[in-house]
Amino acid sequence: MAFQQADATKLPHSILEQLHVNDALPPGLSPLQSIDQVDLGLSAAGYIANRQISTAIYMAHHLQKPILVEGPAGVGKTELAKSVAAWMKLPLIRMQCYEGLDESKALYEWKYGKQLLYTQILKDKISSVIGESDNLATSLDKLHAFGDIFFSKQFLEPRPLLRALEEPGGAVLLIDEIDKSDQEFEAFLLEILSDFQVTIPEIGTVGAIVPPIVLLTSNSTRDLGDALKRRCLHLHIGFPDEKLEAKIIASRVPGIDASLLKQLVSFVQQLRALDLKKVPSVSETIDWAKVLVLLHTSVLSVDLVRDTLNVLLKFEADIEAAGKQIAGLTHKARADGGVAG
Amino acid sequence: MSGTSAAPASEPLRRFLQVARGAGLRVSAAEGIDAARAVQMIGYADRDILKDSLGLILAKTPEEKAAYEEAFELYFKRDDLGAQDEAESDEQKRPWQQQQGQQGGEGMGGSGGQSLGQLLEQDDRAALATAMEQAARESGIENIRFFTQKNLYARRILDRMGLRQVERDMEALRQSGTPEGLGRAQFLEGRVDQLRDSVRDFVERNLILFAKGETEKFREELLKSARLSNLERRDLDRMRVLVRQMAKKLAARYAKTRRRRLRGQLDIRRTMRRNMGWGGIPFITVWKQKRIEKPRVMVLCDVSGSVAPMSQFLLMFLYALNEALSDIRSFAFAGSLIEVSEILEKEPVEQAITKIMETIGFGSSNFGNSFADFEDGWMQHVTPKTTIIILGDARGNRTDPRTEIVSRMSQRSKRIIWLNPEYKSAWGTGDSDMYRYAPFCNLVTVCNTLRHLERAITDILEDAV
Numbered sequence: 001m002a003f004q005q006a007d008a009t010k011l012p013h014s015i016l017e018q019l020h021v022n023d024a025l026p027p028g029l030s031p032l033q034s035i036d037q038v039d040l041g042l043s044a045a046g047y048i049a050n051r052q053i054s055t056a057i058y059m060a061h062h063l064q065k066p067i068l069v070e071g072p073a074g075v076g077k078t079e080l081a082k083s084v085a086a087w088m089k090l091p092l093i094r095m096q097c098y099e100g101l102d103e104s105k106a107l108y109e110w111k112y113g114k115q116l117l118y119t120q121i122l123k124d125k126i127s128s129v130i131g132e133s134d135n136l137a138t139s140l141d142k143l144h145a146f147g148d149i150f151f152s153k154q155f156l157e158p159r160p161l162l163r164a165l166e167e168p169g170g171a172v173l174l175i176d177e178i179d180k181s182d183q184e185f186e187a188f189l190l191e192i193l194s195d196f197q198v199t200i201p202e203i204g205t206v207g208a209i210v211p212p213i214v215l216l217t218s219n220s221t222r223d224l225g226d227a228l229k230r231r232c233l234h235l236h237i238g239f240p241d242e243k244l245e246a247k248i249i250a251s252r253v254p255g256i257d258a259s260l261l262k263q264l265v266s267f268v269q270q271l272r273a274l275d276l277k278k279v280p281s282v283s284e285t286i287d288w289a290k291v292l293v294l295l296h297t298s299v300l301s302v303d304l305v306r307d308t309l310n311v312l313l314k315f316e317a318d319i320e321a322a323g324k325q326i327a328g329l330t331h332k333a334r335a336d337g338g339v340a341g
Numbered sequence: 342m343s344g345t346s347a348a349p350a351s352e353p354l355r356r357f358l359q360v361a362r363g364a365g366l367r368v369s370a371a372e373g374i375d376a377a378r379a380v381q382m383i384g385y386a387d388r389d390i391l392k393d394s395l396g397l398i399l400a401k402t403p404e405e406k407a408a409y410e411e412a413f414e415l416y417f418k419r420d421d422l423g424a425q426d427e428a429e430s431d432e433q434k435r436p437w438q439q440q441q442g443q444q445g446g447e448g449m450g451g452s453g454g455q456s457l458g459q460l461l462e463q464d465d466r467a468a469l470a471t472a473m474e475q476a477a478r479e480s481g482i483e484n485i486r487f488f489t490q491k492n493l494y495a496r497r498i499l500d501r502m503g504l505r506q507v508e509r510d511m512e513a514l515r516q517s518g519t520p521e522g523l524g525r526a527q528f529l530e531g532r533v534d535q536l537r538d539s540v541r542d543f544v545e546r547n548l549i550l551f552a553k554g555e556t557e558k559f560r561e562e563l564l565k566s567a568r569l570s571n572l573e574r575r576d577l578d579r580m581r582v583l584v585r586q587m588a589k590k591l592a593a594r595y596a597k598t599r600r601r602r603l604r605g606q607l608d609i610r611r612t613m614r615r616n617m618g619w620g621g622i623p624f625i626t627v628w629k630q631k632r633i634e635k636p637r638v639m640v641l642c643d644v645s646g647s648v649a650p651m652s653q654f655l656l657m658f659l660y661a662l663n664e665a666l667s668d669i670r671s672f673a674f675a676g677s678l679i680e681v682s683e684i685l686e687k688e689p690v691e692q693a694i695t696k697i698m699e700t701i702g703f704g705s706s707n708f709g710n711s712f713a714d715f716e717d718g719w720m721q722h723v724t725p726k727t728t729i730i731i732l733g734d735a736r737g738n739r740t741d742p743r744t745e746i747v748s749r750m751s752q753r754s755k756r757i758i759w760l761n762p763e764y765k766s767a768w769g770t771g772d773s774d775m776y777r778y779a780p781f782c783n784l785v786t787v788c789n790t791l792r793h794l795e796r797a798i799t800d801i802l803e804d805a806v
Contacts, residue, residue: 035390051389052396052397055393056393059382059397062382063378063379065375067397112617115617151618202618230369232401233397234397234400234401234402
């Protein structure tokens with residue numbers, strides 16, 4: 001079957017090229033030999049992981065279990081899946097969850113249009129199939145001999161879950177924001193998560209050719225069921241510490257000045273300690289770093305921070321609350337960055 | 342290490358799983374198997390990786406992660422005993438070292454492995470720790486439950502390690518009267534004291550590990566049926582956790598949208614879809630379904646001085662329910678009544694409760710006045726689908742109870758449920774107007790423990806369909 005490209009549009013160009021190649025390694029020669037290898041691989045794909053994350057990927061592969069990734073928004077949950085896919089040169093199949101998502105959108109759907117069209121086309125042929133049989137019973141028998149041609153794989157439109165199972169070289173399946181889906185859907189996922197197979201009534205059970213690496217992400221807007229949690233490894237990604245964040249920024253914003261990097265990371269870390277409605281996430285730190293680089297900043301100043309604070313904070317109330325403390329935070333950040341106040 | 346077979350590897354793990362369960366993690370059998378597979382893969386050698394890996398499998402919420410880390414540190418710290426003060430032990434001088442060659446092994450009955458005396462003399466901490474582990478296992482340390490058993494287990498472990506023999510040897514050395522003998526005896530005595538301390542430490546850690554879960558469960562059971570007003574300060578935190586758990590459980594059970602078939606109305610789109618297989622001839626009919634609304638609840642909570650110890654918990658419960666049910670409006674009253682839905686929605690639980698108590702709490706209650714406030718402000722929102730819950734002792738300090746308002750509330754609403762923290766025998770005594778209100782309520786019930794509360798709310802939610 002043709003490889004669907006719908007989700008690949010979200011990936012950077014370089015990864016796209018790799019997707020075409022899709023020369024997955026045989027299971028025996030997995031690049032997942034050790035946790036360090038995972039670490040290296042992920043950082044080669046541009047994802048700076050802490051050891052916990054690498055361990056999770058390693059375990060997921062060897063235990064063949066999905067990973068449930070929880071954590072605040074913007075810490076790189078989705079990014080992790082993309083990076084794993086890029087590194088292992090596997091296609092990334094992404095399924096965004098939302099309320100009302102159901103089987104026909106997640107698993108498969110019949111191509112009704114095609115079915116109808118084919119019936120119309122084949123209408124004329126029906127007499128030749130039935131032939132000269134003169135009673136109903138024999139015509140029916142002849143028809144039965146053709147089996148369920150209209151309910152075969154030709155007429156099946158695979159949706160993300162089925163596609164992930166049918167990828168010949170394995171895949172990375174990202175089930176994004178599972179907490180946004182209904183509870184029924186969560187229950188429906190259990191079969192695929194524990195056995196990597198799905199049941200289509202008309203066709204039978206479809207098992208995975210190569211078990212995909214499955215990542216589920218959740219922002220904990222609702223508590224997930226125990227049954228789901230039991231089947232998954234549970235990885236909690238929190239905000240990175242200063243060192244790790246600096247590393248992430250350095251890899252994502254190449255060419256950033258070392259002193260500025262220290263200052264801005266220190267500032268963001270302090271900002272997270274404040275009592276805010278929504279604390280800045282890593283992706284927002286990256287955005288801010290890009291802005292500062294564009295503005296040719298080398299030293300944080302109070303005015304500059306005030307002008308660009310809306311990159312970090314997305315609520316008016318937060319900007320106001322943080323605004324009062326900018327001077328102190330900037331001063332401290334400059335001190336941490338080794339710039340004389 | 343990963344090459345070792347499953348059987349020996351699973352023993353420490355099995356015990357750790359037991360510990361983890363005791364610490365409040367819900368580890369299913371399947372997760373236990375996964376943990377065993379993970380351990381087989383990575384071995385015990387690298388503690389950090391082991392910790393991360395087992396954490397992925399066993400702990401599935403932030404609270405569980407914290408509990409898991411604590412349990413892991415406690416449990417696996419024991420093995421590190423040998424390594425931790427090796428450096429220090431090298432520095433200690435052995436006064437008899439020169440003579441060791443001549444005197445070595447004298448009086449020690451050890452034949453096969455090394456005796457405890459030898460281990461002590463050589464100060465082989467790793468071997469001592471192993472011996473201690475073994476002795477502990479043999480004496481069934483995992484059955485320890487109470488702190489009063491500490492000495493008993495310590496003694497058993499020391500006996501199994503062969504302390505008696507060492508004591509006899511020491512006595513013999515002292516009897517000998519020679520300076521070397523006395524020196525050695527003294528040295529050994531110091532070592533034995535150290536050993537005693539570490540065994541006691543060890544037993545204590547095991548007590549925390551193995552007994553914590555049991556006692557915790559026991560305490561929780563007690564708390565659930567204790568009168569809310571009798572609770573002590575130190576129980577508050579635990580109680581908070583319990584309240585949240587309970588509310589969450591209830592909410593999860595009832596927040597599910599239930600559907601009911603509405604026969605008579607055909608869902609044409611779904612019917613067509615379902616019958617595609619038969620060329621659109623409707624063999625199976627699909628009927629339109631109606632989502633059942635979630636229960637509409639209005640809760641009036643008394644926060645006056647007389648019920649203050651209780652109202653904390655009631656508010657907490659209210660808070661939790663507020664999170665769970667979309668259509669709930671909450672009110673607090675003492676002398677007068679205010680709506681607190683917004684506070685409960687926006688503030689975190691602690692602040693919300695303090696804020697409510699500060700705004701309106703602790704005064705003397707005036708039920709009549711509060712009901713009048715309710716009628717003025719919110720009566721128009723009461724519909725025949727609304728369930729009104731009143732939490733209060735019905736003691737209005739001899740003010741006008743205004744029962745006629747409650748009567749009107751009862752007419753407009755689906756029903757009124759009154760939860761009273763006082764025992765039935767106290768109703769109607771003194772300034773209690775409970776029996777005056779009772780005729781207008783569909784249900785009046787005693788509610789002064791967490792269990793009562795849970796049962797009452799369950800009933801409400803069940804009937805709300």
